[in-house]
Amino acid sequence: MRLAEHVYSTVSAIRSQLLLVEKVAEVRMGEIVRVRRPDGREIEGEVLLVSGETVLVQLFGESRGLDISATAVIFTDSVKQAPLAETVLHRMFDGSFRPIDGLPLFVPEAWAPITGHPINPSSRARPQEFIETGFATIDGLNTLVKGQKLPIFSCAGLPAREMVAAILKNARVIEAKGESGGGFALVFVALGLTYHEYAFYLDAIRAMRSDYAAFVNLADDPVVERLMAPRFGLTVAEYLAFEKGRDVLVVITDMTNYCDALREVATAREELPGRRGYPGYMYSELASLYERAGRIKGRPGSITMLPVVTMPEDDITHPIPDLTGYITEGQIVLSRELHQRGIFPPVDVLPSLSRLMQQGIGPGRTRADHRAIANLLYRHYARGRDLRNLEVIVGRDGMSEADRGHLDFAKAFEEEFVQQTGGRRTVGQTLDAGLALLRRFGFDSP
Amino acid sequence: MEGKITGIAGPTVTLAMPGLKMYDRVLAGAARLFGEVIRLGPEGAVAQVYESTRGMGVGEPAISLGKPLTVRLGPGLLGAIYDGLQRPLPEVAAATGPFILPGSQWPALAEERVWAFVPLKQPGDKVAVGEPYGAIEEDGTRHFLFADQAGTVAAMASGSITLAQPLAELVGGGTLTAAQEWPIRIPRPWRRKFAPTTPLITGQRVIDFLFPLARGGTAMLPGGFGTGKTVLEQAIAKFAEVDIVVYVGCGERGNEMADMLEEFATLTDPWTGRTLMRRTIMVANTSNMPVAAREASIYTAVTMAEYYRDMGCHVLLLADSISRWAEALREISSALEEMPGEEGYPTYLASRLASFFARAGMVETMSGKIGSLSMILSVSPPGGDLTEPTTQACLRAAGAFLMLDTGLAHRRHFPAINWFQSYSLYDQEMTAYFGKEVDPAWAGLKRQTHTLLQREEKLREVAEIVGAEGLQDADHLVMHTAARLRQEFLRQNTFDSDAFSTPKLTLEKAARLLDQHTAAEARLARGDFLTDILREMA
Ligand SMILES: Nc1ncnc2c1ncn2[C@@H]1O[C@H](COP(=O)(O)OP(=O)(O)OP(=O)(O)O)[C@@H](O)[C@H]1O
Numbered sequence: 001m002r003l004a005e006h007v008y009s010t011v012s013a014i015r016s017q018l019l020l021v022e023k024v025a026e027v028r029m030g031e032i033v034r035v036r037r038p039d040g041r042e043i044e045g046e047v048l049l050v051s052g053e054t055v056l057v058q059l060f061g062e063s064r065g066l067d068i069s070a071t072a073v074i075f076t077d078s079v080k081q082a083p084l085a086e087t088v089l090h091r092m093f094d095g096s097f098r099p100i101d102g103l104p105l106f107v108p109e110a111w112a113p114i115t116g117h118p119i120n121p122s123s124r125a126r127p128q129e130f131i132e133t134g135f136a137t138i139d140g141l142n143t144l145v146k147g148q149k150l151p152i153f154s155c156a157g158l159p160a161r162e163m164v165a166a167i168l169k170n171a172r173v174i175e176a177k178g179e180s181g182g183g184f185a186l187v188f189v190a191l192g193l194t195y196h197e198y199a200f201y202l203d204a205i206r207a208m209r210s211d212y213a214a215f216v217n218l219a220d221d222p223v224v225e226r227l228m229a230p231r232f233g234l235t236v237a238e239y240l241a242f243e244k245g246r247d248v249l250v251v252i253t254d255m256t257n258y259c260d261a262l263r264e265v266a267t268a269r270e271e272l273p274g275r276r277g278y279p280g281y282m283y284s285e286l287a288s289l290y291e292r293a294g295r296i297k298g299r300p301g302s303i304t305m306l307p308v309v310t311m312p313e314d315d316i317t318h319p320i321p322d323l324t325g326y327i328t329e330g331q332i333v334l335s336r337e338l339h340q341r342g343i344f345p346p347v348d349v350l351p352s353l354s355r356l357m358q359q360g361i362g363p364g365r366t367r368a369d370h371r372a373i374a375n376l377l378y379r380h381y382a383r384g385r386d387l388r389n390l391e392v393i394v395g396r397d398g399m400s401e402a403d404r405g406h407l408d409f410a411k412a413f414e415e416e417f418v419q420q421t422g423g424r425r426t427v428g429q430t431l432d433a434g435l436a437l438l439r440r441f442g443f444d445s446p
Numbered sequence: 447m448e449g450k451i452t453g454i455a456g457p458t459v460t461l462a463m464p465g466l467k468m469y470d471r472v473l474a475g476a477a478r479l480f481g482e483v484i485r486l487g488p489e490g491a492v493a494q495v496y497e498s499t500r501g502m503g504v505g506e507p508a509i510s511l512g513k514p515l516t517v518r519l520g521p522g523l524l525g526a527i528y529d530g531l532q533r534p535l536p537e538v539a540a541a542t543g544p545f546i547l548p549g550s551q552w553p554a555l556a557e558e559r560v561w562a563f564v565p566l567k568q569p570g571d572k573v574a575v576g577e578p579y580g581a582i583e584e585d586g587t588r589h590f591l592f593a594d595q596a597g598t599v600a601a602m603a604s605g606s607i608t609l610a611q612p613l614a615e616l617v618g619g620g621t622l623t624a625a626q627e628w629p630i631r632i633p634r635p636w637r638r639k640f641a642p643t644t645p646l647i648t649g650q651r652v653i654d655f656l657f658p659l660a661r662g663g664t665a666m667l668p669g670g671f672g673t674g675k676t677v678l679e680q681a682i683a684k685f686a687e688v689d690i691v692v693y694v695g696c697g698e699r700g701n702e703m704a705d706m707l708e709e710f711a712t713l714t715d716p717w718t719g720r721t722l723m724r725r726t727i728m729v730a731n732t733s734n735m736p737v738a739a740r741e742a743s744i745y746t747a748v749t750m751a752e753y754y755r756d757m758g759c760h761v762l763l764l765a766d767s768i769s770r771w772a773e774a775l776r777e778i779s780s781a782l783e784e785m786p787g788e789e790g791y792p793t794y795l796a797s798r799l800a801s802f803f804a805r806a807g808m809v810e811t812m813s814g815k816i817g818s819l820s821m822i823l824s825v826s827p828p829g830g831d832l833t834e835p836t837t838q839a840c841l842r843a844a845g846a847f848l849m850l851d852t853g854l855a856h857r858r859h860f861p862a863i864n865w866f867q868s869y870s871l872y873d874q875e876m877t878a879y880f881g882k883e884v885d886p887a888w889a890g891l892k893r894q895t896h897t898l899l900q901r902e903e904k905l906r907e908v909a910e911i912v913g914a915e916g917l918q919d920a921d922h923l924v925m926h927t928a929a930r931l932r933q934e935f936l937r938q939n940t941f942d943s944d945a946f947s948t949p950k951l952t953l954e955k956a957a958r959l960l961d962q963h964t965a966a967e968a969r970l971a972r973g974d975f976l977t978d979i980l981r982e983m984a
C-alpha cells in the first residue's frame with residue numbers, strides 16, 4: 001500500500017484513448033488513475049500494461065483537450081470498485097456509476113471490485129426453480145430457471161424490446177414464488193441505446209413497480225463506459241443476490257454494442273484482431289460477465305441474466321451470437337419471417353433452447369405433463385416445418401394427407417400457440433393451449 | 447531465490463530474478479500468485495500467472511520455488527474436485543467462501559486422512575524406481591504406491607497410515623511416502639505402447655455400433671454450440687466401461703459442473719454399482735476462472751490419469767472443451783507478443799496438441815502392468831466452421847472423429863452424431879472384436895445399417911424432386927426402416943432410461959429392426975401390400 005497518491009506529469013504519448021506515462025515508480029495492474037487536463041478537469045483511466053517504468057493507461061473518456069506537457073496523471077493505488085447499499089434501488093446511473101436522476105450518490109455500506117471473483121464451481125447450486133415469463137414459447141418450450149443466463153437473439157428491427165418489456169412486466173411472478181424472502185430486484189443495463197429506445201425501457205421499468213437499479217450508457221456516451229456499465233450492474237446484482245438474498249434479474253441490452261465497443265477499444269490498443277476484427281479473448285471476456293449468473297449453495301438469492309443480442313446481418317454464426325451461444329445456457333431466437341407475418345413474439349422455437357429446462361419443469365415445479373406436451377409440440381412442429389420445403393416443390397396437392405395435417409399443425413402452432421395477442425399466459429394456460437392444439441390434430445399421443 | 451516484478455501484461459509478468467530456469471514455478475507479488483516461467487530473455491524472465499493479475503504491482507517481490515509445476519499424486523484423488531492447478535475446490539470453498547479469491551493455496555490431498563496400507567515388500571527386499579512397494583484400497587480401486595527412489599527396504603509400515611508419514615525406510619536413509627509430485631508437462635513413462643485392441647464401451651449405441659472407440663484411443667467431438675458435446679461427454683463419463691474417469695471442464699460453464707457434481711454424487715457406475723464419484727476425478731476450470739490455469743488444467747488432468755494408468759487401470763480422460771484450452775494458449779501467446787499463426791493462434795498449437803494426444807495409449811507400465819488411457823475431447827469450432835485451426839490440428843491427431851451436427855440437434859436428434867461424416871480408425875479391429883465377443887452378426891448388421899441410411903438419403907433427394915408418390919414400395923420400406931433406425935436406435939435420450947445400452951442390447955435392438963426389415967422385403971417380393979406390412983410391423 002502506498003501512503004499517498006502519486007502524481008506524474010511524464011506523459012510521453014497520447015493516442016485515441018490511450019496514454020503512455022513514463023518513469024512511474026510504483027503502479028498496479030488495473031489501478032485507477034485520474035488524469036487532470038490543463039483546464040483542471042479530471043477524467044478517469046485504468047492501468048492496462050506495465051513495462052518497467054512505462055505505463056499504458058486506458059482513459060474512460062475523451063482524450064480531447066489533453067496535451068503531453070501539461071497533463072498530470074494521478075495514480076490512486078486502487079482498482080475500480082463499486083459502491084454498494086440497498087439504497088441503490090430505484091436509482092439510475094451512467095456507465096461510470098454517477099447518478100443521472102438528479103439525486104446525490106447514496107451512502108455506500110460496502111465497496112467491491114467491479115470485476116468480481118469467480119464463483120467456486122463446487123459452491124454453485126444447480127438452477128432449477130421455474131421462472132414464469134408469460135410467454136408460451138419460453139415457459140412451455142424453453143423454460144427459464146433462476147440462476148440461468150438465457151439471451152434473446154434478435155435481428156435489427158425485430159421487437160426484442162417489446163418482449164423484454166413484457167417480461168419485465170410479468171417478472172414479478174418470481175417474487176410470488178420466491179422462497180428466499182429477500183424479494184425480487186431488476187438490474188437494468190442499457191448499452192449504447194438511442195434515446196428513443198432508452199425512453200421506451202424507462203417507461204417499462206416505471207410500469208413494473210418493483211425494485212430496480214439502472215445503469216445507462218447511451219449511444220453517444222463514452223465507449224469505454226460501455227465496457228464498465230455491465231460490471232457495475234453485476235457487482236450490484238451480486239450484492240443484492242448473495243448479500244441481501246434477493247432474486248435478481250439482470251437485463252442487458254444490447255450486448256452487440258458491448259462487443260463492438262470491445263472491438264473498438266482493442267483496435268485502438270493495436271491488438272491483434274481475431275474473427276471479423278473482434279479480439280481473440282472475446283469468449284473469456286463475455287464469460288467473465290455471463291458466468292456471474294447463478295445460485296450459491298446455502299445462500300438465498302440468485303442472479304438470472306436475460307441479455308439481448310442483435311445478430312449482425314441476421315447471421316447466427318457471427319462471432320457475437322456464436323460466442324454468446326457457447327457461453328449461455330441456451331438462447332431464444334427471434335425470426336424475421338414470423339415477425340413479417342405479424343406474429344408476436346416472433347420466437348422460432350426450433351433453434352431456440354433452454355438447456356436448464358430439464359431441471360425446472362415437471363411435477364412440483366410446473367406440471368407433470370409438461371415434458372410430454374413440450375416434446376410433442378416440438379416434434380410435430382419440426383415435422384411441419386420440414387414439410388414446408390417439400391410443399392414449395394411438389395405443391396400441397398402432391399402431398400399425403402398426413403403431411404398436409406402436419407403443415408396445418410405448424411401454421412396453427414405459430415398462429416395460436418406462439419402468437420400471443422391476448423397478453424400473458426400462466427404456465428398452466430400455456431400447457432392447456434398446447435394440449436388443446438395437439439388434440440385438435442390428433443397428435444396427443446406419444 | 448528472490449527477485450521482483452518489473453512488468454505486467456495480461457496473464458504474464460516480467461521478473462527481474464537471475465538464475466530462473468524455464469518452467470520454474472514462481473510465487474509472484476504480494477498476493478503470492480502462482481506462476482510458471484515460460485520465457486527467458488534480455489528483458490528478464492516472463493512467467494504466466496495462474497490468477498488474475500489485477501491489483502498486482504510493479505516492484506512487488508517474487509520468489510522462485512526452484513521446481514516446475516507439479517501435481518500431487520497419491521490416495522485421495524478419486525472423488526476430488528480440483529481447479530486447473532489441482533487446488534481442491536470444496537476445501538477452498540470451506541476455507542474462503544463461495545467466491546475464489548486470488549492467492550488461496552490448499553494441499554491437493556488430505557494429508558491426515560487414514561488409509562489401510564498393505565506392504566508388497568518386506569525388510570531386506572530390493573525396490574526399483576517405479577516399482578510398487580505397497581497398495582491401498584481406495585474406494586474400490588487397488589491403489590498401488592510406486593517407489594520414487596531405488597534401494598533396499600530397511601523398515602516397512604503396515605495397516606493404518608497417513609500421507610504425511612514415511613511408509614518405508616531404505617537402507618542408507620531414504621524414505622518412501624504414499625504421495626509424490628510429478629511435473630504436469632512431462633508424460634509419465636511406460637515400457638511399451640500397443641495398438642488398441644479392445645473397445646472402449648461408451649453405452650451410446652451410435653458410437654459403440656457405428657463408430658467404436660478403443661481403449662487407449664482418442665476421439666474428437668466437434669460441434670457448434672448446443673449440439674450436445676457436454677451432455678454426450680457427461681453421459682460417457684457416467685456409463686463408459688472403464689476403471690477411472692478424469693473429467694476436465696476446461697473453460698466451460700459453472701452451472702454444468704454443479705449439475706454434474708450433484709449427479710455424480712448420487713448415481714452409480716452401471717458396471718460395478720459403486721457411486722460414480724468414487725471412480726471420478728473432476729477438474730473444473732470454468733470460463734471465468736483465470737486463463738493461464740485453464741491452459742494448465744488439461745495437463746493437471748492427464749498427469750493424474752496417467753498415474754492411475756500406471757496402476758494397471760483403464761482410464762478415460764474427457765475434456766470439454768479443448769478449443770477453450772487453445773484459446774488460453776492464444777491469449778498467453780499474444781501477451782508474449784509472439785508471431786501469430788493462423789487466426790492468431792501460436793504456430794506451435796498443432797505440435798502442442800499432438801503431444802497431448804500422444805499421452806493416450808494402451809501401455810505396458812514401468813512395473814509390467816497393462817493399463818490404458820483413452821481420451822475424448824470436445825471441440826467448439828467458431829461458427830461451426832470445421833476448417834478452423836483447432837479442429838484441423840485435432841483432426842490430424844485423433845483416432846475417431848464424431849461430428850456433431852447442428853441440423854440434427856435442431857431436430858432434437860441426440861446424440862447428434864452425423865452418420866455420414868463421422869469415422870473411427872478403430873472400426874475394423876473393434877468390429878472384429880464385437881463379432882467375436884458379442885455376436886458374429888455384428889459386422890453384417892452394421893453394414894446393413896450404413897447402407898439403409900445412405901439409401902434413405904438418396905431417396906430423400908429423389909422424393910424432393912418427384913414427390914413421395916414417385917417412389918416404389920420397396921423405397922418406401924427403406925425410408926420407413928431408416929426412420930426407425932434413426933429414431934429408435936441411433937437416437938438416445940440421456941434424460942430417460944434409454945440413456946445407456948450394453949453392446950449386447952445394442953446388437954439385439956439393431957437385429958430386431960433389421961430382421962423386421964428383411965422379413966418385410968421378402969413379403970413385398972411375394973406381392974403383399976406395403977400398407978398391410980407396415981401396419982403389422984407397428
Ligand atoms: N443425448 C441427449 N439427450 C437429450 N437431450 C440432449 C442430449 N444431448 C444434448 N441434448 C440437449 O441439447 C442441449 C445442449 O447440449 P450441450 O449442452 O451438451 O451442448 P454443447 O455442444 O456442449 O454446447 P456448448 O458448446 O455451447 O457447450 C442440452 O441442454 C439438451 O437439452
Ligand SMILES: [Mg+2]
Pocket residue numbers: 675676677698766
Ligand atoms: Mg458444452
